[in-house]
Amino acid sequence: MKTINVIGCGNVGKTLSRLWTRHRVFKVQSILNRSLESGLRAVQFVGSGRAVRDYAQLERADLVMISASDEAIRACCEQLCLAGILEEGVIVFHLSGSLPSTLLEPAGAEGALVASVHPVKSFADPLRAVETFAGTFCAVEGDPQACEAIRGALDPCGATTFPVDPHFKTVYHAATVVVSNYLVALMEVGLRCFEKAAIPRETAIEIIRPIATGTLDNVFELGTVAALTGPIARGESSVVARQGEALAKWDEAIRSVYGSLGQIAVELSAAQGHADPEALAAIKRMLEP
Ligand SMILES: NC(=O)c1ccc[n+]([C@@H]2O[C@H](COP(=O)([O-])OP(=O)(O)OC[C@H]3O[C@@H](n4cnc5c(N)ncnc54)[C@H](OP(=O)(O)O)[C@@H]3O)[C@@H](O)[C@H]2O)c1
Incomplete structure (x- = not known):
């Protein structure tokens, strides 16, 4: 041996x-x-x-x-x-x-x-x-x-x-950090929003369990484009505007996460092709830093 x-x-x-x-x-x-x-x-x-x-x-x-x-x-x-x-x-x-x-x-x-x-x-x-x-x-x-x-x-x-490829190892590793460590951080952002909405953390963690695991299942079964649902998938700019404003008034760091990830969601929504392109362009502008 x-x-x-x-x-x-x-x-x-x-x-x-x-x-x-x-x-x-x-x-x-x-x-x-x-x-x-x-x-x-x-x-x-x-x-x-x-x-x-x-x-x-x-x-x-x-x-x-x-x-x-x-x-x-x-x-x-x-x-x-x-x-x-x-x-x-x-x-x-x-x-x-x-x-x-x-x-x-x-x-x-x-x-x-x-x-x-x-x-x-x-x-x-x-x-x-x-x-x-x-x-x-x-x-x-x-x-x-x-x-x-x-x-x-x-x-x-x-x-x-x-x-x-060794030349891309840093970016490759960033991918594993995002899908694992940042997923945890993203869950924390969601829990803080629930708490701000007066829903206790112990209740919130149970509320997010089915929606979070169900969404992950959808990503693995359908892919990221088809898995996207919600206001950006529907092109609802007024909803996104209100959420962005509410978050900006409360916590700039959380509004920043909402804005950055929202812009990726706009790209996925555009690839779905259901939302009005003009509404998506407006959403993209309002999500900018
Ligand atoms: N943790 C993960 O989930 C994970 C996943 C994939 C890859 N990795 C990689 O795996 C490697 C090890 O990570 P780990 O999480 O196993 O680390 P770890 O649990 O902190 O263990 C590191 C070990 O290295 C020893 N050590 C540190 N400096 C040393 C030195 N100068 N000479 C001799 N021994 C030394 C430490 O000794 P003492 O016990 O005496 O302090 C400790 O036993 C890293 O390259 C990491 O990136 C980690």
Whole structure:
């Protein structure tokens, strides 16, 4: 079985290491975190490996996963190179969604094959992430041979891999931020509006559950154009005008979100073709900042 060292074994590192141990894909060897205590906890979670204090204690391995936080990846890679354990053909990869594999170029200069893997999943709780990992989509880019090996390691864990152009990784990652993190922020905006309308948050969260989940179902089943309903889909400029004014009087930040997203909704409505084009043009103007 191929061996793997893990540098920065936190939420994602622990999840992948435990999955690879469970599916007998890799033998997890050395685990290096900032503190030895954290490394020891990671070893316990993974069910394999040995926590080490520094780079000098790393054993040789076929692969090295740098699963430290984004800002630490480059420094970890440089320290790994200084340790002098990288042999020709060792695969070194990181897990950042926004940074390219070329960040690992110091390892490449030592003869390593470098890549990046970004699982499109929220790893808030590693235990839960292990059990729900199957079905996760993972963006893979880098050296073709390294990508091939990583795809082969993710397959037994039930992941689906797809290629991503390293030049567009930042925008690609912004997409995942918008559909996940910003969706949460958008729900918060809606809840604040309910509260402003004197509907308590506990009631509001129950009110939005069916409409929010139903809308998401519509997006996945029908696409964004057909899923759009409401005043902008109908071209009702007077409704949009009143809402914009009411929000502007109360909270400029919320009015700004309403305006920016409304302009995208105008584009979707135009693509539907049901609303009066003149009404949509008027709505677009009134939604401008
Ligand atoms: N979280 C997600 O949902 C998610 C999803 C996809 C991809 N990612 C990517 O996965 C990577 C890891 O994220 P994460 O959420 O797993 O982070 P995390 O839970 O904060 O874990 C980071 C780990 O890296 C260690 N570390 C930090 N700096 C280090 C250094 N200089 N040397 C050695 N170890 C170091 C930390 O050690 P200590 O425990 O000792 O502090 C910690 O164990 C990031 O590139 C992130 O962008 C995250």
